[in-house]
Amino acid sequence: MILTSCGGSLSDEQRKQMREASEQQAIVKVTEAEIMEAAFAKGRSVMSRLNENNPDTTKVSVEEIVKIHWLAPGKAHGLEIEQQLIEAYLNSLLAGTPLQDNVQKIGEDSLLYTNPIVLTRADSSIEIKGTWNIWMSKKELILAMGKK
Numbered sequence: 001m002i003l004t005s006c007g008g009s010l011s012d013e014q015r016k017q018m019r020e021a022s023e024q025q026a027i028v029k030v031t032e033a034e035i036m037e038a039a040f041a042k043g044r045s046v047m048s049r050l051n052e053n054n055p056d057t058t059k060v061s062v063e064e065i066v067k068i069h070w071l072a073p074g075k076a077h078g079l080e081i082e083q084q085l086i087e088a089y090l091n092s093l094l095a096g097t098p099l100q101d102n103v104q105k106i107g108e109d110s111l112l113y114t115n116p117i118v119l120t121r122a123d124s125s126i127e128i129k130g131t132w133n134i135w136m137s138k139k140e141l142i143l144a145m146g147k148k
Contacts (some may be wrong), residue, residue, distance in 0.1 A: 030145055035111070038141045039103045042066070043113025043134050047101070050132060065140050072130035081112065082133050089116045089128055099128070109138050 010018070046068070049060045061068045071078040071086055078086070081104065089099055101115040113134040119127045 030142055034145065035138060035141055036103055036105075038145055039111040039113055039136060040101070042136055042141060042144075043101060043103065043115065046113070046134050047115050047132060065137070067135040069133040069135070070130055071133060073128055078133070081106065082114075082131070085112075085114050085133075086116075086128070086131050089114075089131065093118075093126060093128060106135075111136050111138060111141070 042064070046060060046064050046066055049055055049064070050057070050068070057068045057070075060066075069078065069082065071082050073086055073090060076083075085102065085104070092099055099116045099118060101113065104112045104114070106112050113136065115132045115134075117129045117132065119129050121127065
């Protein structure tokens with residue numbers, strides 16, 4: 001029996017690539033609270049980009065690996081959960097409750113970050129112009145958490 005050996009030596013770059021690939025395959029354990037925290041952070045990061053002048057929502061959506069949807073009150077083009085959330089914001093406004101951004105767990109694999117956009121009029125009354133709805137994959141959030 002004859003055994004032959006190939007060089008067996010890896011360059012520093014190859015070792016680095018193997019180490020990085022190994023790290024990407026590592027099992028990462030995260031809690032639901034950490035996932036929700038990451039969803040708030042991601043949603044707020046996307047919102048900062050949407051607050052720029054004339055943002056290209058398609059470009060932001062692709063770069064951030066999310067789906068972005070705007071919904072104005074009274075419009076029927078939103079998903080049922082988006083309609084329910086904008087109604088909840090309107091009810092909170094009527095009750096005098098401060099409006100805040102929100103994250104909802106949708107099924108087993110998605111999260112929905114919602115941020116109401118309000119307009120304060122000269123008479124100090126407040127109007128909800130609409131909500132930004134940012135859909136994100138739980139898997140993508142966890143993968144991003146593992147890269148940190």
